[in-house]
Structures are given as C-alpha cells and as structure tokens.
Amino acid sequence: MAEIVAIRAGEDSAGLVRTVREGGIVRLTLNNPPANALSLDMIAALQEALDACAADRSARVVVLGAPGKVFCAGHDLKEMNARRADADRGRAFFDRTMRDCALLMQSVVNLPQPVIAAVDGIATAAGCQLVASCDLAIASERARFGVNGIDVGLFCTTPAVALSRKVKPKHAMEMLLTGEMIDAATAREFGLVNRVVPPEYLNQIVDKYAATIAAKSPTALRLGKQAFYRQAEMGLAGAYDYAAGVMVENMLARDAEEGIDAFIAKRKPQWTEE
Structure with a gap:
C-alpha cells in the first residue's frame, strides 16, 4: 500500500x-x-x-x-x-x-x-x-x-x-x-x-x-471517476459488463451501506476515507 x-x-x-x-x-x-x-x-x-x-x-x-x-x-x-x-x-x-x-x-x-x-x-x-x-x-x-x-x-x-x-x-x-x-x-x-x-x-x-x-462519498467518487473514463473506451456490451462489476463493488463498500441506511433513516451519512 x-x-x-x-x-x-x-x-x-x-x-x-x-x-x-x-x-x-x-x-x-x-x-x-x-x-x-x-x-x-x-x-x-x-x-x-x-x-x-x-x-x-x-x-x-x-x-x-x-x-x-x-x-x-x-x-x-x-x-x-x-x-x-x-x-x-x-x-x-x-x-x-x-x-x-x-x-x-x-x-x-x-x-x-x-x-x-x-x-x-x-x-x-x-x-x-x-x-x-x-x-x-x-x-x-x-x-x-x-x-x-x-x-x-x-x-x-x-x-x-x-x-x-x-x-x-x-x-x-x-x-x-x-x-x-x-x-x-x-x-x-x-x-x-x-x-x-x-x-x-x-x-x-x-x-x-x-x-x-x-461532501459526497470519497469511495463513490473514486470508483465512479475511474469507471467513467474506462467504460468510455469500451464497446457497449463490454462497458455494461465492466460497469455492473463496479456497481457491485460500490454496493459492497461501507459508504454505500452507510449512505443507504442514512437515506432510509432520513439522517446525514457519515462517510469513511477508504
């Protein structure tokens, strides 16, 4: 690391x-x-x-x-x-x-x-x-x-x-x-x-x-920015396959769990730095 x-x-x-x-x-x-x-x-x-x-x-x-x-x-x-x-x-x-x-x-x-x-x-x-x-x-x-x-x-x-x-x-x-x-x-x-x-x-x-x-999740920003540029260089099917994998990774991240819980509970999310 x-x-x-x-x-x-x-x-x-x-x-x-x-x-x-x-x-x-x-x-x-x-x-x-x-x-x-x-x-x-x-x-x-x-x-x-x-x-x-x-x-x-x-x-x-x-x-x-x-x-x-x-x-x-x-x-x-x-x-x-x-x-x-x-x-x-x-x-x-x-x-x-x-x-x-x-x-x-x-x-x-x-x-x-x-x-x-x-x-x-x-x-x-x-x-x-x-x-x-x-x-x-x-x-x-x-x-x-x-x-x-x-x-x-x-x-x-x-x-x-x-x-x-x-x-x-x-x-x-x-x-x-x-x-x-x-x-x-x-x-x-x-x-x-x-x-x-x-x-x-x-x-x-x-x-x-x-x-x-x-103010957004640093994990989501990092994954999203990287994915945006990578998928743009791919064909349609390859881009969707890659993007789906990134979405799964993002959903499993602690920030997504925290963000969704905060949305449901109507409170402000507390992001991590990972």
Whole structure:
C-alpha cells in the first residue's frame, strides 16, 4: 500500500505551483506568470503536486487555477527552441517534454479525486489540453481557448487527444485546423467547459462546485471517476459488463451501506476515507 502523505499548504521547491488546503479541497495554482507555460520544470512541479493529492485519502476535490490574464499558454516554446542547438537538434528534449506532459495529463484523468479547472484567462495549446483533461471546467466570461500550434507550423497532436475526448470531432478539428481562439461561450457550446460566469463570481461558483462534490462519498467518487473514463473506451456490451462489476463493488463498500441506511433513516451519512 502506498504511503499516505498529508498535503501541506505552500509551494513546490521551484515555487511554480502553490498548494492551499481547505478541508477536503486542495487548490493548486500555477505560479509562473505571465504565461504560466508548461516548461519541463512546471510539468514536474504540477506532477509532484498531483502525486501528493493522489496519495492523500483525505483530499476530496482538486481545484486547478492560475492568476493573471493567462491561465496557461501551453509549452514553453522559447525553452524548446533553444534546444535545437543540441547535437540531436533537440529530439531527446522534445521527446521528454511531450511524454512527461502526456503523463501529466493522464495523471489528471487518473487522479482519484475530481479535478475542477477554474479558468479566468487564456488557455492555449497544452494549456487548453490541461483544461480539457480536467473533469469539470468553470470559466469566466473573459476566458478564451485555442489550440493554435498550427499557426507556428506545429499541429497540436497531443492536445487533440484530450480535446477530442471532450468536444465533438468537427468542433475539435475546427480548433485544431484554424488555430483560432474561441470565447468562453463558444467553449461551453463545444463542451469544453461546464459553465461560464462573470469574473467576479468565478471563485464563488467554483467553491460551490468543490464543496458540493467534497461532501459526497470519497469511495463513490473514486470508483465512479475511474469507471467513467474506462467504460468510455469500451464497446457497449463490454462497458455494461465492466460497469455492473463496479456497481457491485460500490454496493459492497461501507459508504454505500452507510449512505443507504442514512437515506432510509432520513439522517446525514457519515462517510469513511477508504
């Protein structure tokens, strides 16, 4: 069994990600303005923060945000371009960056806790990929989204993985082929974000979502999130067979027994942390 490590408020060693714990809600804030770019160090810092969340069973919900006008501008193109001077023209560095970023995005999806993106600025390329990887996304009216690598001769292939799993294929291809930015309302229409709110209410709405989810059974959240993504990759019959097995496992969990007893007795359930 993995060691359970309590999450403490503070920053990672490089100061690139701030962590604040409020009860069962963990807030991770990208802290490298103005672009909050996914440099190799930023990827490592965010991965470290997510790993700490995954190891803490008392953490219920993770909120991912960023200050300033840019939520995340994607990969650090200056950092990557500088490695063209390497003997291999940057191949090894590019490969490490893309693969580490791919693992980071999978960590968001595979995290036991639901992850809510709170977007109050621009999210482009791998930054848009990060938003798409989150389970929920709440955007302010001034948020904008794009996968604009095509504008610099680079098709956003890895962002397309997350994007194509959250929005309809033609909407995803529209964004990938044109590189054009979309506003928050269009992002909601496309299915990239759940809600669009005035900037002054963003934190309030995100807090409401986080508190609502944090009050649910951690066992049900963990089993349900994992099952949701796994069944989506299966055929219909296989998905039902798998989902039925998960439902049985969930029914046998102490939280389900407690929750159903509490419902029948008309009292508030007391969840476990297992």
